[in-house]
Each structure stands twice: as C-alpha cells, then as structure tokens.
Amino acid sequence: MAVAAPAPVGSRGKKTKEWKSPDEGQGRLAAIMLSPTFLVLILVIGLPILLGIRQSFYTTGGLDAQGFAIEGDQFNGLKNYTAIFHGATADRFWNAFYVTTLFTVVCVVIETVIGTAMALIMNRAFKGRSLIRASILIPWAIPTVVSAVLWKWIFNANGVANDVLGNQILWSTDGIQAQMAVIIADTWKTAPFIGLLVLAGLQVIPEEVYEAAKIDGSSTWNSFLHITLPLVKPALLVAVLFRMLQTLAMFDLPYVLVGKGKPSVETLSILAQQESVNTRYGPAAAYAVLLFLYLVLLAYAFIKLLGADVIGDAAPKRAKVKGQKRSKVGRSVAKGDMP
Amino acid sequence: MAEGTAAARPRPPRSRASVRSRWSRARTPPASCRGVLDKWNAKNPDQKARLIELPQDADSQREKMIQNAQTKSDAYDVLVTDVVWTSEFAANRVLIPLPESEFPLDKMLKPVVDTTKYLDKFYAAPSSSDGGMLYYRTDLLKGAGITDPPKTWDELIADCKKVQATPAGKGVNCYAGQFEKYEGLTVNASEVINGAGGQVTDDAGKPDVDTAEAAKGLDFLVNGFKQGYIPKEAITYKEEEGRMAFQAGKLIFQRQWPYQYNLANGDEGTKVKGKFAVAPLPGLDGPGASSLGGHNLGISTYSAHKKSALDFIKFYTSEENQKANLELASQAPTFTDLYDDKALQDKYPYLTTLRDSINNAVPRPRVVRYGDASTAIQDAAYAALTGTKSSADALKGLQSQLTEITGK
Numbered sequence: 054m055a056v057a058a059p060a061p062v063g064s065r066g067k068k069t070k071e072w073k074s075p076d077e078g079q080g081r082l083a084a085i086m087l088s089p090t091f092l093v094l095i096l097v098i099g100l101p102i103l104l105g106i107r108q109s110f111y112t113t114g115g116l117d118a119q120g121f122a123i124e125g126d127q128f129n130g131l132k133n134y135t136a137i138f139h140g141a142t143a144d145r146f147w148n149a150f151y152v153t154t155l156f157t158v159v160c161v162v163i164e165t166v167i168g169t170a171m172a173l174i175m176n177r178a179f180k181g182r183s184l185i186r187a188s189i190l191i192p193w194a195i196p197t198v199v200s201a202v203l204w205k206w207i208f209n210a211n212g213v214a215n216d217v218l219g220n221q222i223l224w225s226t227d228g229i230q231a232q233m234a235v236i237i238a239d240t241w242k243t244a245p246f247i248g249l250l251v252l253a254g255l256q257v258i259p260e261e262v263y264e265a266a267k268i269d270g271s272s273t274w275n276s277f278l279h280i281t282l283p284l285v286k287p288a289l290l291v292a293v294l295f296r297m298l299q300t301l302a303m304f305d306l307p308y309v310l311v312g313k314g315k316p317s318v319e320t321l322s323i324l325a326q327q328e329s330v331n332t333r334y335g336p337a338a339a340y341a342v343l344l345f346l347y348l349v350l351l352a353y354a355f356i357k358l359l360g361a362d363v364i365g366d367a368a369p370k371r372a373k374v375k376g377q378k379r380s381k382v383g384r385s386v387a388k389g390d391m392p
Numbered sequence: 393m394a395e396g397t398a399a400a401r402p403r404p405p406r407s408r409a410s411v412r413s414r415w416s417r418a419r420t421p422p423a424s425c426r427g428v429l430d431k432w433n434a435k436n437p438d439q440k441a442r443l444i445e446l447p448q449d450a451d452s453q454r455e456k457m458i459q460n461a462q463t464k465s466d467a468y469d470v471l472v473t474d475v476v477w478t479s480e481f482a483a484n485r486v487l488i489p490l491p492e493s494e495f496p497l498d499k500m501l502k503p504v505v506d507t508t509k510y511l512d513k514f515y516a517a518p519s520s521s522d523g524g525m526l527y528y529r530t531d532l533l534k535g536a537g538i539t540d541p542p543k544t545w546d547e548l549i550a551d552c553k554k555v556q557a558t559p560a561g562k563g564v565n566c567y568a569g570q571f572e573k574y575e576g577l578t579v580n581a582s583e584v585i586n587g588a589g590g591q592v593t594d595d596a597g598k599p600d601v602d603t604a605e606a607a608k609g610l611d612f613l614v615n616g617f618k619q620g621y622i623p624k625e626a627i628t629y630k631e632e633e634g635r636m637a638f639q640a641g642k643l644i645f646q647r648q649w650p651y652q653y654n655l656a657n658g659d660e661g662t663k664v665k666g667k668f669a670v671a672p673l674p675g676l677d678g679p680g681a682s683s684l685g686g687h688n689l690g691i692s693t694y695s696a697h698k699k700s701a702l703d704f705i706k707f708y709t710s711e712e713n714q715k716a717n718l719e720l721a722s723q724a725p726t727f728t729d730l731y732d733d734k735a736l737q738d739k740y741p742y743l744t745t746l747r748d749s750i751n752n753a754v755p756r757p758r759v760v761r762y763g764d765a766s767t768a769i770q771d772a773a774y775a776a777l778t779g780t781k782s783s784a785d786a787l788k789g790l791q792s793q794l795t796e797i798t799g800k
Contacts, residue, residue: 113462114484116483116760116799120483120510120511120760121482121483121484121485122483122484122485122760124485209628209633210625210628210633211625221624221625223624223625223627223628225572225628226627226628226778227573227774227778312572312573312574313573313574314573314574314767314770314771314774315573327767329455330451330452330454330455330763331761331763331764331767332455332458332484332763
C-alpha cells in the first residue's frame, strides 16, 4: 500500500500537462474511483459465473468397486451438456424450457398491461394518491417466498380461492390450474414493479405536451397512443427487460406454491436446483449455464430489437452524432413511433 | 469447538423434524434434545456439546451434511441422519463406521437396526423410530355396529359404506394418507405395494416393482380416488393437511404417524378427542406393512473429536434417554423393552400398535442414490393417482428407472 499510494499522484501530475480536455481527466478519475466497484463485481459476479461454467465440465460421485464414492471432481468434457439432450432428460429439459418461456411471456405481458394501468392511475392527481401508491407497492415489498406461502394458503383445497369460486379446484396438483396459480401470484407481486418504473417515466412527461395535444383536438386514447406511450417507452422497456430476466430465472414461486416435481411448473432453475440437491453439481451447473445463455441471448435480442436503453448511455451518444441534445424525446414525439 | 466442544449436533430435536419436516412440522419440541444435551454437558463439562440446527426440510439437511463432508469441514461432529440416508452417507464418506459391539443392538427392534448398515458395516446408532398406523373413528364405527378395526382394504371400504349409511357418518370421507408429491408419497406408495405382497426392491436391493402384486397395491389408492373412498382433495395432503381433516372429523380412516395421537387427543382445534383409536395398517389379504421412519446418530468423517463423539452417541441413544424422549416428545424409542413397559403402555395406548407397525415395517429402498429413487417412486405413484397412467404402466416405468438408479 505504502508504495502504491504515491503512484497515482505522480502520474496524475505528469498527465495534467497532456490533458486535452477536462472530459478525459474526468474519465480517468471515474475509472479510478469505480475500480473498487468493478473489482467487487468481478469477485461476486464474474468469478462465480466462471466457476459455474468450469463446474459444468466436471462430474462428481460415481461408485468405485468397493461401493464408495470416487473422490474429487473428474473432468467430463461436454458430457454433462450432451446428456441433457438425450432420452428422458431431454424431455424434462425441453419441458422446463417451454414452461420457463411460457411463464415469461404470459407473466410479462399481463404484468406490463396491468402495471402500466396502475402507473396511469397513480399518476393522476386525486385525493389519497399517496395512499394508493403505497398500497399498490405492498405486494412488491413482500419477499417472493412469503407471498408464495401466502398464495399457497389461498389456493389450498379448502382455501379462500375455492371459497370465492364456489368450486373445489386442486390448484397445487400438476396441470394448467397450477400454472394459473403461479401466473396469478406472480402478477400480483410484480405488476407493481412495472407500475413503479412506468410511473417514474410518466412523471417526466411535461404537462404542456398534453395541453398542446388537447388544443389540437386529440382524444384521450390518441394522446395515450401518440404521447404517453412513446415518451414512457424507455422506462417501460427497462421495466419489461428486468421482469423478463427475473421471470426466466423464476424458482421460488412455483417451488413453494405448487411444489417440486410437477412438470407443469418445473422451470429451468428448479431443474438445476433438483440436480444440485441430489449432489450432481456438474449437470446442475450445465443446466444453469444453459439458462444463463438463454437469458443473455434474450436480453441481447430485446435490447437490439427494441432499443431498450438499460445502461442509460445511448441517448448522449446519439445526441453527439446528430449534434442535437435531448434528441430522443423530441424525435419520438415528432414521429410518434410505437414500441 | 474452541471450548473443546465434543459433539456438535445438527439440530437433533428437530431431527425429528428432519424426518418429520418432511412428514410434519408441528411435532417437534426441541426440548427433548436440549434436555439430553444439558444432561450430557452437566456430566462432561470438559467436552461440551453444542446443538447446530440445520434448515427445516430434510432435503436441505441432507445436502448440508454432504456438502460439509465434501469440503472436509470439521464443523459437525455428530450427525443426526434420517434412516434412509445411511447408504448414501456411507458411500459418500460422510460417516465413519462405528464399533458395532459397543451398542446394544440386540435389544433394539430389528427393522431399525437394519437401517444402520451399509455393506454390512455399522454406520449410525438408532436414536428414534417411527411407523405408520391406521387411525380410525371409534364412535363412528361403533355407531355402525362395527367392533374391530379393518384388517384388509376390502373390510375398510365395506366399513366405510356402513358408517356412511348412518346419520352420524353421513358425508364423512372414508380414507386418506399423504398423497402430495413429496417424500410422504414415497412412504404411502411403498406401504400399499408392500401391503399387497409386492416390494419396491428385494433384499439384495434389486428393483422388483413391476409385478401384479405391486399394481394391486397401488390400485387401492388409484381406485380410492376414482371411486371416491379417498376424497379428491387428499391428493394435496401432506401430514398436516391430513391431520386438519382428521381433527375436523372429516375422515373415518387415516394413515398417519404416531405424532398425531397426542395432538388429536389434545384440547386445541380437535373435534375427535377421545373418539379415535389406532390399529395396524390394513393390507390386501391381511395386515399391511408400514414404511419405516426414524433417525440415527453417526460420526462425521472429518470430526476432530471422534472419541468424545462416540461417547456422546452412546449416551444420547441410551435406553434411559430414549425413554425420556418418549415421555417428553412422544418420540418412538428403538428399544424393545420400552414397548413392553406396562406403565408406558398405560400412558401411551398406541405403543403396542406402534411396535407392531415398526416390527412389520419395510424400509424404503436402501440405495446410494436415495433422492433419485424417491423422486422416481413419487413420479410413478403420482401419475397413477392422478390418472395419467395406469398402475401397471407407471410401475413398469418405475422398474426401469430404479434399475438405472441402483445399477442392479
């Protein structure tokens, strides 16, 4: 440490002369200031991912001639991966893949619609608005496992849901009703999250834009379609992306609400967990890596196709190129483009 | 460990819960274990034992113990293991073999002793046992003019019809067990298969489940759902859901563990206090067979205090302490004497039935990959119970899966 400390000072002193713009110096400073953060990120995110990928090429266990487990990890090449795509394992994998995708698509679509509606309501000026905002956020504040237990009781054979419906639906058995239970519980919990992010997006839209539209004789629906939606699009896309990634990795809700070993709600995460519980860490890691790749692929496609601005640096870049600042908002309004 | 702790035990009190958390959460007063621990610590101040509680559910406990061994950690000295884990733990070097001669195994129930061995070596000392029993409503049976509990499934179904024809029995469901897809279903499915003269694995551990007997056994449950002598909602029952139904007076017969006895006879939330008794599980042509539950104590391979750990296990599993645990937590003992004790029999009327249940009990498959075997059994039984497969087809698939899992 004692040696390292003076170094930046000296180099900075030297560099001062070469600085071409204040921007560059700030960039350097930012890099230095952020490096501990990156170090931590590498340690807590990068390293586990690499170790997970490494694990997926190894296998543990197997019995020797004496009937005892072979000690240590053995290199297994790509066998953990190829095994996933063979026989009964393949059926289970593709089923989990389908279930994961189904949950993601259905949940995110429903949640986006409801969440946006919530945001529109919360954005209105009315009496008790803060109360409504707070209460809408309660489901989001409850940990998923807790809400899963809560819904488990609601969906009990003699629970509230069946009382209300006047029917005895066995929600926690395998089948479409189990999927519905998961979708309902997930929507209940996370639509407020989308609502919150969209609300933030709504609040930066200046009131004048609506007034101008009103004067031009635009209907409420038209204003929503051509003003609200395009202007809220960046916030909405980020919210949808986050939810998409979360739903793809969904584990606790189906696991607790419906239970393990029910194919209709078995997601890829549950599959990986089941393998690891049975101490097959190699195949478990392989499942996790496949899920990770699927996640990365979808996120990349989402960002590319829909232009979700996750990092928040797309706007200034574009602004620089086109030489007009804050172009994003202006352009969107002018064109009225739709997501 | 720093103070020279001899035996750190992963959550013994609820080790009840490790079996029981699968089977039930409500039955685990940790007091019993702590009591024994306090006694030990008072006697051995230089080798203090400390209790380490592991997560609630059995799968996580099992995983923690295996991981602990894989990292060669000496965090635990004594492990409280489910009776079905012995093979897996021994094969994975989680436990070390114990000196068999130092334990009074000949004084214990034989099926219990059988759970302690892997490849004929002794790995864990029995500390508690458990067996399923048939709970039945004495008042309803009496009202229908029935004096004895049923010994076969046909008798059980016939008794139900008689009871349901009486005014008091109108609308009361006939039978339920634990049919949700989890360890309890493995237990219940194995029991009906054994009760019809079939078996899941033979004595050598070879799968033998694709038989007409096994199918007949499973059909008792399958037909129950089809014909209605098992209520539809029972497919969602674990121990507690079933206990709620029984205590609410909604069942005539029920397959359940001993823990329900005191609770259903208690003062809280039960409508059947003093109105029920227990009998051995019925079977196809005569009394059936229970699956065996319970816990053993073994020593972790990487323990730094193996000598004290052995002393501790001997102390903990002693007859005296098992008696204390029976009185404190209605934990089923493993010593034969205790079941013959007149005073205890008067206090716990279910003891003789429980002893018979344990003595006739069939262990669940003793395989190294127990988790996979159990999952396979659950998959097959659940498919049959929900009607997606016939019993015969389900068992045929199970046979080939178990063959792959056991490698035999």
